Amino acid sequence: MTVAATPAPSPATAGEQSGVRLARSRRNAELYLLLLAMALVAAYGATVEANLLDTVTSDFWMPAAALGAVFLGLHLVIRFLAPFADPALLPAVALLNGLGVGFLRRIDLGDAPVAERETLAVFAGQGGRQLAWTLGAVVLAAGLLAIMRDHRSISRYAYTLGLAGIVLVMIPAVLPSSISEINGAKLWVRVGSFSIQPGEFAKLALLVFFAYYLVRKREVLSLASRRFLGIDFPRGRDLGPVVGVWLISVLVLVFEKDLGTSLLYFGMFVVTLYIATERVSWLLIGLVLFFGGAYLAYVLGSTVGGPFANFYVRAEIWLDPFADPTDKGYQLVQGLLALGTGGLFGAGPGGGQPEILPEVQNDFIFAGIGEEIGLFGLSALLVVYLLIVERGLRAALAVRDSFGKLLAGGLAFTLGLQVFVIVGGISKLIPLTGQTTPFLSAGGSSLMANWLLIAVLLRVSDGARRPVTGGGGGKAARPSGGPPEQLHGAPTEVIKP
């Protein structure tokens, strides 16, 4: 921790900064890590081809190269627009996204007739679509970085975003099933062959609203409260709007039977409330409500049925998937068998049979990948996810404004919770609820929303790691337009050394 122990700043950063330890941008580290990630993705593609085609075609590197080019573009954007952003985020996400594209391409190869496998185009099939979506998602993320030069600026649109979040959540519910329902869940808006899941974006919009509202009201929420059962409850009018927004979202989702997302929103809300108020009682209340609600839904599902029947069925499957292994429990059983077959080392990329898993491209992608890369591979993936989440939380710790803290903290936790919900679901740790696996699952909406999330985290981390003592000049300078506006009523925190 001593200054003497730290290596001398590299020339690239030394020119911009004046020896302040925090000021190292580490953009080159990001570049090297990114190249490493792409090399891994290319190696994955080669192994898949070796296993599935018995030969490695001359264009095995093309998906990795295409992705590499896209990510390199984002890297350059970060260099110019967020030079102090956390250097680990982009390579980590790029690795996950690249493996996702590679795995989806592997599914395409597995599904294709043997004769056509070698000639499968890079932009064909699910893998190709995912590649294209990645391109779009990264451009979107770069665009957000360009528009949002300071994360605090989005707080201006908090109410708009909150409203937009509710609308996004509700759109599929009010649309006729013919354009909103896929596989029994009303979560989509379909136009022709093109479909988006507005709920994925609602997550971000609602979180901005929560963060803004809770930061603005945190004094009141913490202080002006009534004591009941030994717990301090804030006044209804203080908590009202945010509870209202959350309740609407969750109710809609429950009736859309999107249990995973409602669980996600619940967790997101409780955690932002906890971070904002620093009161453990909120976590306890949240947990009690959650488990109480889940148990109630289970009981209601077994007796009343109706909208709760679905939950009851899922809980029963979770308790014993092998009770009905060929029908209701089929998917979970097959997921477990895939993971078990993978064992410690896995069958090798392209060596397993993940194609037989239902929904392997979406909910069960982690099980499908796990069959081929085994426990060691999955553990590595989990570590990458954990790295992203903890880096996000670190940005939240380091950033100086409460809104940024709450925003980054909430986003990072939500990402981690989403991974927990889906990976825990497919591995029978918790009841299975449909969720995409961030950056791996097929689908543009999820990819775009999660890349936007990463863009926000990059922006917050840039703010957090930016040197305190003046922006200096050049590229690292704060964009013109005066000092960032202060959030109304948000207390400024003092950085502790």
Added chain:
Amino acid sequence: MNAPLRRVGVVVMVLFGLLFANLNWIQAYKADEYRTSDYNGRVQVAEYDRKRGNIEAGGTALATSKETTGNLKFQRTYPLGAKYAHVLGYKPVNLADQGIERVENDFLAGTSDQLIGDRLKDMFTGDDTGGGNVLLTLSKRAQDVAYDQLSDNKVGAKRGAAIAIDPRTGAIQALVSMPSFNPNPLASHDTNEASAAYNKLEQDPEGPLKNRALSETLPPGSTFKIVVAAAALENGIGKTTQIPAGSSWTPPTSGTPIRNAAASICPERQVTLMEAVTESCNTGFAQLGVRLGAETVKEKARQFGFEQDDLTVGQLGEGGLPTAASRTGDIQNPDGSIDQAALAQSSIGQNNVRMTPLEGALIAGSIANNGSQMRPYLVRQLLAPDRTTSYYTAKARELRQPVEPQVAADLREMMVSVVRNGTGENAAISGYTVGGKTGTAQSAPDRPDHGWFIGFALDKNGNPVSAVCVMLEQAGPGGSAEAARIAGQIMKAAIADPGGR
């Protein structure tokens, strides 16, 4: 706000720790259970990824694999359908495999330890040569005749079996169980279709899935007299010795008289042993059995192969298709003493005596082969995937010596007499010496009798070329004569095309 953020960080760590622990539980602790689960289709897909080897007989592929475009890469097909079903068995996707497909599964699938060299070679050359080939001993012509004659028998029997053996080696020349079934739908990749086909066969009252030649026993009737005659020859009775006969005889302890099949059969008070066999004289053999004693009869049957539980038919080493043991059954009163009436009944192949067609063929074969019973086998050779290397070649092995050569010669003479002058005339083949013994066995008072024939054929030099047993279940009158006719046809075909040894 940093304190709760740090705690959230810890919470995330804990959540991921739970995921990690749970993945360890599934992928390390429970991995084997999941990998080998019945619901895990991956094992099968992997199994169908390599081309399974052929099962062949006499240069004809009986079971072969064709490449498909489906999820399972190779489709198992049985080009000759029902004809070889009971020998080959079948290799279904979701059901249990049967027959040679089951017992030679490792070799056919290419996963056998014997083939490790070929697998290593594949790894380096990048070829996918598939599993090894199994060559059977079956004679295509004998099998054709056995199947066609049995399914088109003239007495209208719906169930039956035929098995032909090369007496000198034990190589099985033909093996048919009737009714048979088409194994192709069972190997369908559409598991619903396969299950439906299986359930239909399983519920068929005629029991087509049963291998009647190897694993079903029935009372052998008069064919069992050969065993009693062998015991008599070893106990001071010659083929021309006069033995008591008569049109009816009542055992000492029972009021139920034993009669002959027709009034014309041995009504004399005494006949020679030769005549008793030739005409199938029930009264003669009943008295002979009682005179010899239960132990002598049972011991002789045991020496011929009765009571052997563990005989398998496949390679000459371990493994193969399981067979049922033939039994002489209890010949006892409740107090443990010998039941003379039961002994009299048993001596003519009734009471509790039960025999498989395989055992019948083994008896005939050992008599033809100078009293030496060869171990029956079906697998002649195991060939490498590229057919260049043989991993196994059958070397004939004696199973037991039920009778001395001289006794065998006497029995041969008597059995030849049965075909020349007696009840087995239908089995005669011109240019060959054919011997045999017919059998008509009562199953139940209200059901038609079973028809049996066991026999052999010798060439001009007296060398045995085929031994056969044909059984027609509930064939009724004329059943044994029809069995004899079919047996003659099978042996004729086996002589023309003896099959592999």
